[in-house]
Amino acid sequence: MAIGTIRRTLKNVFRKTETKKNSEHSTKHDSKLASSLDNNVNHIKSKFGNSTDLVIRKIKIGPDNQIDAALIYTDGLIDTSSLQDLIDTLIYKIQINDLEFPAKDNISLISAIKENTVPIGEVSDARDFDTLISNILSGHAALLVNNQAQAITVSIPGYEKRSIEEPQSATLIKGPRDGFTETLGTNTSLLRRRIRSSDLWMESKEIGRLTKTKVVVAYIKGIANEDVLKEVHERLDRINIDAILESGYIEELIQDETFTPFPTVFSTERPDSVAGKLLEGRVAIFVDGSPFVLVVPSLIVEFFQASEDYYQRADIATLLRLLRFFCFFLALLAPSLYIAILTYHQEMLPTMLLIGIAAQREGVPFPAFLEAVMMEIAFEILREAGVRMPRAVGQAMSIVGALVLGQAAVQAGLVSPAMVIVVSLTAIANFCFPAINLATTIRILRFGMMILAAVFGLIGIMFGLILLCIHLSTLRSFGVPYTTPAAPFILQDQKDVFIRFPWWGMFSRPRLISQNNVIREQNNPTPKPEIRK
Structure with missing residues (x-):
């Protein structure tokens, strides 16, 4: 009985496999173009359903207009003037040239049309419906001819597209102004x-x-x-x-x-x-x-590098890059340091400053941690609202909202003026990075550092920084360590990390990025000024 059960199971498996192969073969066979023009047109119509943007224009070509053909394209995806030129060429040029169209030789007919009457656009062949439909949806006009199991597609895209403009997410003072588009x-x-x-x-x-x-x-x-x-x-x-x-x-x-x-x-x-x-x-x-x-x-260092760093002098670029690294730690640690010092380490502040902050906080009902969290959430709401609102009023709303909200919160006794200064400075430092996704990362990590500071003080902040370094050292980007060239430390690649060397000193490519053709400059010595007498 067991042998019979196994035999029936194997038979069912083989039957299903054979059915699947036959189904795949049938599907593959059905996807081929037929020789009948009407059958091909009807199949395409059934594929698109009742789509109103699918245009099927039947024409007659050849000597004395004896051959039935059809142009199929998607309205809005092609250039209408180029389409009209194509139609005129197909209808009139064939008659003038008096090309020969053998009735039986399908290859010769398609080749004659392709080589002699379609001078515009990128021309390709399509022998199955999948390729044909994909080309039609990509801005091609398809030509189907009766008694031909093959189609010609001509690329004449003409859809609307945005012009080249300056990128909004990465503005520069010095450098090219063009940016990528959606095309x-x-x-x-x-x-x-x-x-x-x-x-x-x-x-x-x-x-x-x-x-x-x-x-x-x-x-x-x-x-x-x-x-x-x-x-x-x-x-x-x-x-x-x-x-x-x-x-x-x-x-x-x-x-x-x-x-x-x-x-x-x-x-x-x-x-x-x-x-x-x-x-x-x-x-x-x-x-x-x-x-x-x-x-x-x-690499993580790339998110501190702006394109403008390479269009100005090396010393100025170095100063600005060091400023970005300072803003990174300021945006990440300023609220948490404020919380830790006020909660656990008041002795670190000068006496007069401590007395001033204590006087400001008199009457504030919340501890420093809740005070910072409320202000950070309020600024995050204002930032998100400024981004989502129309551009004409978004910036004004965020600036005015921040001023009004901060002043009202201080007058209401909910927060201290020192907290408003810390949170505002943090928000400003968060905008100093060329890459917006790094700014988002800092906004996320900031709340974690604030929690550690509220629970453990400065020890919690140091613990958070150690965890952050460990996490960064474990990251990879397509096999390359994320913290390269700091860890692993590569001396020859330090010329474009925290500082930027002049171009005559950046003679090699990053070692772990590419080990092919690593020399960028040859016989380009350090420039030396000439002493004129």
Whole structure:
């Protein structure tokens, strides 16, 4: 009986496998274009349902208009003037040239139309409905001819797109003003304008079962790390999702660590920033429909570096970068230090300052911790409201709201003036970072440091900083340590971390980012002034 049960089970398994293979074969067979024009048109109509933006225009081509054909395109995704030129070419040029169209040789007919009558746009063939429909939805006009089991698609995109503008998330005083847009072709062209080399390779793929979003992986051949490039492709190929609407989808799906407040994938709207990182050996990921380009691997020091640092003198850039590092600790630790000192370590303050703060806090019903938490939450609400409101009134509302709220809270005796100063200084320091995602990270960690300061004082703050360093040392970005080149310490890469060396001193690329073609400058000695007599 057991043998019979096993035999029946194996038979059912083989039957299901055979049924699945036959179903796949049938589906694959049904996806091929038919030779009948009407059958192909009806199949496309059934695929799109009652979509009103699908346009099917039947025309007659060939000598004496003897051949039935159809142009299929999506309204709003193609250029109408180019479409009219294509129609005129198909109808009139064939008659003038008197091309031969054999009735039986399908390949010759399609080749004749493709090579002699379609001079505009990118022309490609489609032999199945999946390719044909994908091209139609990507801004192609499809030409189907009767008795031909093959279609021609012509790329004539004409959809509305935003013009190139200055990035709003990364403004500069000195530097280029152009930024990425939501159009993939525009974004890749902005990168090509800066790196005019055939070594700049761009590999395209589609991600998303429904959206079929185009994703382009860009890198410089011979400079990019091959292991990182291979890992990028593997992680992108593993993505199995129905929709990709923005590069944030890709960022979350390919990052090394999910449960960390620190961003391990760098994103930017600036083409010059992407070009500079590619020249260091990194890999860029463009996503159609998003103005933010992802760059990997990413290090924590990158979030303190602005594009403007490389467009001005090295000493000025160094001073500004050190100021950003100081603002990082100020935004992270100022409220927690205030809480710890007032709660546990009053002896650290000068006597007159302590007396002044104690006089201000007289009548305040809350301890320093609750006072700081209330003010921080209030400022977070004002910041979020200023971002979400219309741009014309958002800034004014946040500034006026902060002034009115702070003054009213002090007069009502809910908070002390010193707390308003600390929280305001913290909020201002939080805006000093070129990368907005690092500012968000500090806003999250600040509350944790405040809790540790309220419970353990300065010892709690030191414990929090130690935990923070341990967490940072465990992070990786596509196999590269997140705290490179500080940990592991690489002496030759310290020229662009806390300080920026002059360009004549930055002669090599970061060692752990790329080990290919590491020398950036050759025979470029340190400039020495000439003494004139």
